[in-house]
Amino acid sequence: MKGFSKLTQGLLGQPMLDILTNVCALEAAGKKVYRFEVGDANIDPYPHVINATKEALDAGHIKYVDSLGILPLREAVCGYTERKLGFRPAVSQVAVMPANSVIDFVMRCVVNPGEEVIFSDPGFAVYIAVASYLGIKAVKVPVREENEFRLNPEELLSRITDKTRLIIITSPQNPTGGVMTEAEMLRVAEIAREKDIYLLSDEIYAENLYDCRHYSPAVVDQCRERTIILSGFSKGHSMSGWRLGYAIGPADLIAKMGQMFETVYTCVPPFIQYAGISALNTPAELMAERISRYKKLRDLMVEKLNEIPGITCSIPKGAIYVFPNITGTGLTSKEFAQLVLEKAGVAVVPGSCFGENGEGYVRLCYVRDEAMITEACAAMKIALTARG
Amino acid sequence: MKGFSKLTQGLLGQPMLDILTNVCALEAAGKKVYRFEVGDANIDPYPHVINATKEALDAGHIKYVDSLGILPLREAVCGYTERKLGFRPAVSQVAVMPANSVIDFVMRCVVNPGEEVIFSDPGFAVYIAVASYLGIKAVKVPVREENEFRLNPEELLSRITDKTRLIIITSPQNPTGGVMTEAEMLRVAEIAREKDIYLLSDEIYAENLYDCRHYSPAVVDQCRERTIILSGFSKGHSMSGWRLGYAIGPADLIAKMGQMFETVYTCVPPFIQYAGISALNTPAELMAERISRYKKLRDLMVEKLNEIPGITCSIPKGAIYVFPNITGTGLTSKEFAQLVLEKAGVAVVPGSCFGENGEGYVRLCYVRDEAMITEACAAMKIALTARG
Numbered sequence: 015m016k017g018f019s020k021l022t023q024g025l026l027g028q029p030m031l032d033i034l035t036n037v038c039a040l041e042a043a044g045k046k047v048y049r050f051e052v053g054d055a056n057i058d059p060y061p062h063v064i065n066a067t068k069e070a071l072d073a074g075h076i077k078y079v080d081s082l083g084i085l086p087l088r089e090a091v092c093g094y095t096e097r098k099l100g101f102r103p104a105v106s107q108v109a110v111m112p113a114n115s116v117i118d119f120v121m122r123c124v125v126n127p128g129e130e131v132i133f134s135d136p137g138f139a140v141y142i143a144v145a146s147y148l149g150i151k152a153v154k155v156p157v158r159e160e161n162e163f164r165l166n167p168e169e170l171l172s173r174i175t176d177k178t179r180l181i182i183i184t185s186p187q188n189p190t191g192g193v194m195t196e197a198e199m200l201r202v203a204e205i206a207r208e209k210d211i212y213l214l215s216d217e218i219y220a221e222n223l224y225d226c227r228h229y230s231p232a233v234v235d236q237c238r239e240r241t242i243i244l245s246g247f248s249k250g251h252s253m254s255g256w257r258l259g260y261a262i263g264p265a266d267l268i269a270k271m272g273q274m275f276e277t278v279y280t281c282v283p284p285f286i287q288y289a290g291i292s293a294l295n296t297p298a299e300l301m302a303e304r305i306s307r308y309k310k311l312r313d314l315m316v317e318k319l320n321e322i323p324g325i326t327c328s329i330p331k332g333a334i335y336v337f338p339n340i341t342g343t344g345l346t347s348k349e350f351a352q353l354v355l356e357k358a359g360v361a362v363v364p365g366s367c368f369g370e371n372g373e374g375y376v377r378l379c380y381v382r383d384e385a386m387i388t389e390a391c392a393a394m395k396i397a398l399t400a401r402g
Numbered sequence: 403m404k405g406f407s408k409l410t411q412g413l414l415g416q417p418m419l420d421i422l423t424n425v426c427a428l429e430a431a432g433k434k435v436y437r438f439e440v441g442d443a444n445i446d447p448y449p450h451v452i453n454a455t456k457e458a459l460d461a462g463h464i465k466y467v468d469s470l471g472i473l474p475l476r477e478a479v480c481g482y483t484e485r486k487l488g489f490r491p492a493v494s495q496v497a498v499m500p501a502n503s504v505i506d507f508v509m510r511c512v513v514n515p516g517e518e519v520i521f522s523d524p525g526f527a528v529y530i531a532v533a534s535y536l537g538i539k540a541v542k543v544p545v546r547e548e549n550e551f552r553l554n555p556e557e558l559l560s561r562i563t564d565k566t567r568l569i570i571i572t573s574p575q576n577p578t579g580g581v582m583t584e585a586e587m588l589r590v591a592e593i594a595r596e597k598d599i600y601l602l603s604d605e606i607y608a609e610n611l612y613d614c615r616h617y618s619p620a621v622v623d624q625c626r627e628r629t630i631i632l633s634g635f636s637k638g639h640s641m642s643g644w645r646l647g648y649a650i651g652p653a654d655l656i657a658k659m660g661q662m663f664e665t666v667y668t669c670v671p672p673f674i675q676y677a678g679i680s681a682l683n684t685p686a687e688l689m690a691e692r693i694s695r696y697k698k699l700r701d702l703m704v705e706k707l708n709e710i711p712g713i714t715c716s717i718p719k720g721a722i723y724v725f726p727n728i729t730g731t732g733l734t735s736k737e738f739a740q741l742v743l744e745k746a747g748v749a750v751v752p753g754s755c756f757g758e759n760g761e762g763y764v765r766l767c768y769v770r771d772e773a774m775i776t777e778a779c780a781a782m783k784i785a786l787t788a789r790g
Contacts, residue, residue, distance in 0.1 A: 019514045025658060025661040067673075076447065114668055118665070123406055124406060179407075255463065274535070277531045283671075285455075
């Protein structure tokens with residue numbers, strides 16, 4: 015008899031679906047909505063990236079290619095890693111695929127249903143969603159505002175059991191913007207080594223850092239033993255629509271992930287991969303200029319949010335989000351999100367969508383026009399003041 | 403302790419990997435190889451498709467979009483289905499994703515590990531690979547040359563058990579080129595209805611038909627109850643590098659597949675989806691012209707293969723392959739493939755890669771230059787004759 019599989023019971027609805035449905039309804043009714051909920055820069059990619067995509071189409075890069083990625087992109091990733099982290103992985107350690115697929119494939123290749131994966135709370139909603147649909151137990155490590163939203167390695171250690179198969183570490187972090195120190199990262203690497211557990215280092219925001227450096231636990235084993243770097247082009251290069259990312263990891267695991275990707279996807283379109291090469295060759299001054307634009311927007315957003323009664327917002331060191339504390343309003347994060355959407359036309363994500371420790375916070379992506387930030391914060395201030 | 407999951411044990415190596423490794427070694431050594439093993443036309447897509455991709459990039463269709471696909475493409479798929487099959491699905495019945503992902507997602511959403519899926523033998527290697535890695539039992543229905551490689555619905559019926567959750571039917575078929583009759587298709591639909599089982603109709607080659615019509619079992623329930631149509635742009639529109647396909651099915655199942663795609667992939671790049679709209683709007687005379695080119699190549703390939711002692715090749719009615727019987731050579735299909743690669747520089751796929759009933763046959767994709775077909779067949783003839 016037909017019916018859905020058990021697996022479908024673990025498929026989560028998009029946790030911010032309620033908000034999104036309301037946003038769409040308001041927009042359909044002709045109302046203007048200031049949208050800060052989507053984790054995407056309101057800035058286009060560099061023209062050279064778009065041109066590289068078009069040139070690859072013209073050059074005939076339009077047929078099946080190796081499921082692990084085209085050789086020139088894999089080599090470019092090796093070179094980029096060497097420049098950024100000081101070690102050069104072998105090409106056989108690199109697989110080209112969307113960043114979300116890396117999360118899914120790593121979990122499926124190293125964790126059985128019923129076993130455990132550890133990550134931070136609040137944390138990226140896709141970790142939660144993937145673990146849920148695979149029947150893997152998600153063990154959470156709280157990250158707290160008083161520790162600048164950095165994961166404490168000793169708290170991580172205390173949660174490891176004989177069922178732990180994978181640790182996910184995220185720096186800079188989504189949704190909080192927290193950035194791990196070098197000492198903390200090395201300690202996480204040490205813990206993974208001592209406990210003999212795989213370590214997925216989600217470095218998707220490694221280019222989104224302000225006045226501090228990016229540290230990766232991968233420097234310890236150079237991704238040869240247990241560390242898998244996840245990165246991609248959506249955040250650092252504003253290329254969300256390309257769906258292009260990569261994994262760097264132990265060659266035997268990368269080979270398994272490649273077999274899986276070949277089976278369910280064949281390959282990433284080659285003309286998209288050429289865009290990735292172009293992005294990795296972006297001149298440093300262009301990257302620096304973009305980061306300084308982002309920083310101005312971050313600072314403006316933090317300043318304006320802190321002018322609103324009941325809200326306190328610390329300055330995040332990385333990523334593309336602010337994660338203000340809204341407990342002073344007396345509202346839950348979901349109530350807050352509903353109120354500012356209805357009364358101020360501002361769309362934000364309730365912190366509770368990222369785990370129970372996100373309660374009392376909301377997430378806003380600040381890579382928007384300055385005017386939009388100013389207007390939205392003014393509207394929120396009025397809405398929240400009127401309420402009291 | 404770290405180690406791979408149980409799931410990885412079911413990941414199959416690419417069944418034609420031995421051949422491909424040898425092909426690459428020969429090419430690296432500077433030897434010319436006539437490559438007929440890849441299931442891809444040696445013909446570019448229409449210029450309007452490439453232009454549509456570039457125009458979408460210029461128009462800024464470069465951000466996240468709905469995981470089920472952009473509305474204009476989903477509507478175009480509804481319109482195309484109405485023109486081709488006589489019924490118009492609702493937009494909520496359409497999900498845009500790569501064709502291989504449709505196979506993976508349908509199996510995962512309706513079949514539990516240990517339950518059964520039925521498909522033909524020989525059959526598409528991805529059905530075998532997906533069932534294997536998911537721990538799903540693949541139940542095979544032999545398709546035979548004496549029945550023009552059409553699946554016999556009564557043989558299908560006899561293999562249904564109380565564990566059967568999904569039937570996959572493929573017409574035109576890969577690797578044989580067999581095309582089901584209308585009566586057979588309606589009988590398959592009836593069996594699925596009577597037994598209350600999902601039916602995945604793989605129609606990826608529906609545009610690759612010669613002097614006969616395409617019949618879909620979906621006309622019975624209009625994809626509202628149990629039938630899922632799988633289609634895409636790689637074969638009919640020579641757009642393999644775009645990785646663009648779609649599913650049409652019951653809205654509740656499509657919603658589950660969309661949640662899964664959102665979790666592990668987010669969405670298909672929007673500029674790629676615009677290329678799909680352009681492809682669906684290809685003028686009928688252009689499509690007809692291309693099919694007549696394909697037919698000439700098919701006929702040439704069949705003629706030349708039949709001139710080789712030990713080979714008999716029937717004329718396939720659809721798809722882009724010939725599947726000659728090579729038992730007259732006294733070789734297994736793997737031995738044959740190795741011999742013609744080594745002695746004639748011709749790459750073909752052993753029929754045994756598609757299941758045990760493929761033994762005694764090899765697959766060649768004939769959408770190549772005429773000269774390449776003639777030269778390769780001449781070289782095979784010499785190599786096989788010299789041997790005896």
